[in-house]
Every structure is written in C-alpha cells, then in structure tokens.
Amino acid sequence: MNIEIDPYSGFCFGVINAIDKAEKLLDKGILLYCLGDLVHNNHEMERLQQKGLRTIQYNEFKQMKNVTVLIRAHGEPPETYEIAKKNNITLVDATCPVVLRLQKKIKQTYEQNEDVQIIIFGKQGHAEVNGLVGQTKGNAIVINSIDDLDKIDFTRPVAIFSQTTQSPDKYATIVAELKKRMAQHGEIEKLECVNSICRQVSVRDKELKKFAQKHDVIIFVSGKQSSNGKALFEVCQSANSNSYFISNSDEIKFEWFSLAKSVGICGATSTPRWLMEKIANYIKNNL
Numbered sequence: 001m002n003i004e005i006d007p008y009s010g011f012c013f014g015v016i017n018a019i020d021k022a023e024k025l026l027d028k029g030i031l032l033y034c035l036g037d038l039v040h041n042n043h044e045m046e047r048l049q050q051k052g053l054r055t056i057q058y059n060e061f062k063q064m065k066n067v068t069v070l071i072r073a074h075g076e077p078p079e080t081y082e083i084a085k086k087n088n089i090t091l092v093d094a095t096c097p098v099v100l101r102l103q104k105k106i107k108q109t110y111e112q113n114e115d116v117q118i119i120i121f122g123k124q125g126h127a128e129v130n131g132l133v134g135q136t137k138g139n140a141i142v143i144n145s146i147d148d149l150d151k152i153d154f155t156r157p158v159a160i161f162s163q164t165t166q167s168p169d170k171y172a173t174i175v176a177e178l179k180k181r182m183a184q185h186g187e188i189e190k191l192e193c194v195n196s197i198c199r200q201v202s203v204r205d206k207e208l209k210k211f212a213q214k215h216d217v218i219i220f221v222s223g224k225q226s227s228n229g230k231a232l233f234e235v236c237q238s239a240n241s242n243s244y245f246i247s248n249s250d251e252i253k254f255e256w257f258s259l260a261k262s263v264g265i266c267g268a269t270s271t272p273r274w275l276m277e278k279i280a281n282y283i284k285n286n287l
C-alpha cells in the first residue's frame with residue numbers, strides 16, 4: 001500500500017520561529033517559562049518540556065517576578081505586556097509577524113473611530129482571539145457562525161477580521177451574509193471586510209483538498225485543542241469521507257485500511273513532521 005505524507009502539512013513559519021527561539025534559550029541553560037502551550041500538540045510539548053521548557057497559565061504569570069517568559073506565536077493582549085513590566089518579567093516575544101500585523105490593524109481601526117464595531121471571526125477564548133480583542137479594550141465582538149451576526153448593529157460602522165487560522169470558505173460565507181444584511185439596511189458603505197486569514201493556512205486549505213481527494217484513506221494528525229486542526233480536518237472530510245482525526249498512533253483502527261490502496265497522512269500547522277513520519281512508519285510496520 002502506498003503511504004504519502006502531505007508535503008504542505010506540518011509547522012507553519014510562525015510556529016517554527018517560536019520553537020526555534022525557545023530551543024536557543026533552553027540550549028543556553030536559561031530557565032524559560034511559556035505562557036500557555038507553545039504549540040497545540042502534546043507530543044511536541046513533551047519534547048520541549050524534556051528540554052526544560054515550563055508551561056505556565058495566566059494566574060501563575062500574574063504572581064511571578066524577575067523571570068523570563070516566552071510569548072508564543074498566537075500573541076497576547078496589551079495587559080500581558082503591562083503585567084510583565086510591573087513584575088520585572090523579561091518577555092521573549094515570539095508573536096508571529098502575521099498576527100502582529102493583524103493586531104496593529106485592528107488597534108488602528110478601533111482607535112480611528114471608536115464607534116466602529118470590530119468583529120472578529122474566530123474561536124471565543126482562543127489565545128490569538130484574546131490578543132486581538134485586547135487591541136480594542138475588550139470591545140470587539142467575536143463571532144463563529146451566521147447566527148452570531150445577530151450580535152451586530154447593522155446601522156453602525158462595522159469592520160470584520162478573521163482569526164488567522166480560520167477556514168477561508170467559512171469566512172467567505174460569513175462575509176457574504178454580512179454584506180447582504182448591511183445592504184438591506186442601506187449601510188453597505190459603512191462595512192470594511194479584511195481578509196486576515198494567514199496565507200500559510202489558505203494555501204494549505206486548497207492543497208489539502210487535492211491531497212485528500214488523491215488518497216483512499218486520510219489520516220489527519222493533530223492535537224484535539226488545535227483550532228487550525230479542526231478547520232483543516234473539515235476540509236479533508238469534505239473532500240474525502242474516509243478521513244480520520246487522530247492525535248496518537250494508538251487511535252488508529254486497521255479496519256480503516258481494509259479496502260485502501262493508498263493512505264495520505266496530513267496535519268495542522270501545529271503538527272510536527274516527525275510525528276507524521278512516526279505515524280506513517282507505524283502503519284507500514286503493522287499492516
């Protein structure tokens with residue numbers, strides 16, 4: 001049986017950069033804390049923790065003083081920087097440049113006109129979304145479905161942005177409906193739509209559709225808590241109904257391959273390549 005690993009799957013440059021920054025400091029023997037999981041993948045987190053990385057949550061961060069803390073690719077709201085300054089915490093900022101640009105654009109749009117409703121299409125409570133909402137003093141409205149559009153006042157100015165890792169198709173559907181409703185209220189000129197989905201995600205989305213159609217069975221490898229993992233798995237499922245989401249090799253059921261001539265292995269922007277290779281070898285060795 002042919003087993004192929006998707007060449008477009010694996011860490012995006014934002015995650016590579018954050019891991020690289022962490023490893024360089026850990027290799028120098030620096031005691032490094034990371035605010036939240038550096039990457040939404042337990043296997044990669046275990047590897048980094050073995051090298052000395054310590055993951056902390058916000059309640060611990062607020063109590064700490066005189067330590068070094070890494071900010072992951074998702075970015076942080078302004079409050080995090082203020083706490084660090086107050087507590088003499090050295091921040092190693094690995095916010096992805098794409099997220100940083102989006103934070104700045106949202107801040108600028110909000111500050112230019114405080115009447116504008118900033119809409120963020122994303123997952124409520126996700127670290128990147130919290131960082132984006134923080135640019136608007138907490139006033140941005142987070143939406144995740146067409147139903148959530150009811151939270152918007154269509155007679156006032158609206159600027160809509162997307163979390164960088166959301167599905168381009170879903171965002172397009174939301175934006176189309178929002179345009180329709182603003183037009184119905186005769187206020188279409190008050191609407192600004194910003195396509196802020198990361199290119200690393202939108203390119204993968206297209207390539208993943210082709211990859212999923214090419215194989216009899218798709219094994220999608222990702223941490224269960226990864227937003228990007230959920231979005232990309234939906235892409236696989238829509239292109240190939242024999243798609244399975246796994247985080248570990250022990251979740252694989254060999255009956256999935258009974259009629260398969262080819263298996264495609266792919267994953268999220270937080271899935272390490274070494275893990276996809278391990279899964280491929282596990283399938284090869286146990287078939």
Ligand code: SF4
Nearest residue numbers: 012014096098164198
């Ligand atoms: S998905 Fe894009 S925006 Fe998000 S961390 Fe990766 S490169 Fe940066």
